[in-house]
Amino acid sequence: MASGQLSRAEALACSGCRHACHVMLYADTKAQLFGRIPIKHIILMQMRFDGLLGFPGGLVNPSEETLESGLSRELSEELGLALPISVEDHVDSCFAPPSSPSSSSRLITHFYVKKMDEEQIREVERAAASTAADHGLEVLGMVRVPLYTMKGGGGLASFLSHSFIGNARSQLVHSMLRLNLVAPRELHKALTHSLK
Ligand code: APR
Ligand code: MG
Numbered sequence: 001m002a003s004g005q006l007s008r009a010e011a012l013a014c015s016g017c018r019h020a021c022h023v024m025l026y027a028d029t030k031a032q033l034f035g036r037i038p039i040k041h042i043i044l045m046q047m048r049f050d051g052l053l054g055f056p057g058g059l060v061n062p063s064e065e066t067l068e069s070g071l072s073r074e075l076s077e078e079l080g081l082a083l084p085i086s087v088e089d090h091v092d093s094c095f096a097p098p099s100s101p102s103s104s105s106r107l108i109t110h111f112y113v114k115k116m117d118e119e120q121i122r123e124v125e126r127a128a129a130s131t132a133a134d135h136g137l138e139v140l141g142m143v144r145v146p147l148y149t150m151k152g153g154g155g156l157a158s159f160l161s162h163s164f165i166g167n168a169r170s171q172l173v174h175s176m177l178r179l180n181l182v183a184p185r186e187l188h189k190a191l192t193h194s195l196k
């Protein structure tokens with residue numbers, strides 16, 4: 001286990017901790033940008049109320065709900081759909097860095113990944129922009145992550161140069177690698193370019 005990470009059980013044993021759960025929803029696609037650049041995969045993120053990019057989800061209360069049912073509840077609010085999330089979708093849990101030196105209770109963030117098909121992703125996007133209670137409030141809009149790199153660095157490198165909440169950027173990068181959504185060499189190039 002990487003440093004800062006803890007198992008789901010260890011995380012739940014922390015009585016004074018606050019918990020937040022977020023999920024990366026993704027799908028495969030055959031679509032091509034401009035009819036020639038393969039999109040390959042759709043990964044959903046959101047533009048948050050604070051102007052930062054992040055994954056859908058939020059604070060859960062393990063004394064009243066399981067992590068997964070809490071995450072489903074947050075998804076109903078933010079995406080306008082009740083998406084079932086299971087323990088098998090859990091990827092990792094880790095301590096978030098303290099938001100301020102005086103903040104009393106530590107936040108543990110739990111990260112999930114769920115594969116869907118393209119039509120289900122479209123349904124999520126439609127609901128998020130219409131029936132979701134948080135639309136235009138906590139969530140300004142859903143965005144897809146461009147996974148290709150264009151000449152000059154447009155695409156993934158530009159996307160990664162935006163600002164992200166918490167460790168959402170590293171959750172995205174690790175998931176792309178682990179699930180082989182972007183070739184490691186291409187990802188490395190995009191990461192290097194995004195830091196310029
Ligand atoms: N990785 C790590 N931490 C994250 C991530 C992420 N990918 N996404 C969000 N966080 C942190 C945020 O900084 C926040 O402190 O987790 C916490 C809760 O996540 P939100 O999605 O913001 O929570 P939500 O329950 O949807 O929003 C409710 O939370 O951000 C506050 O005051 C804000 O009223 C809002 C409240
Ligand atoms: Mg929320």
Ligand code: MG
Nearest residue numbers: 056057058078
């Ligand atoms: Mg949220």
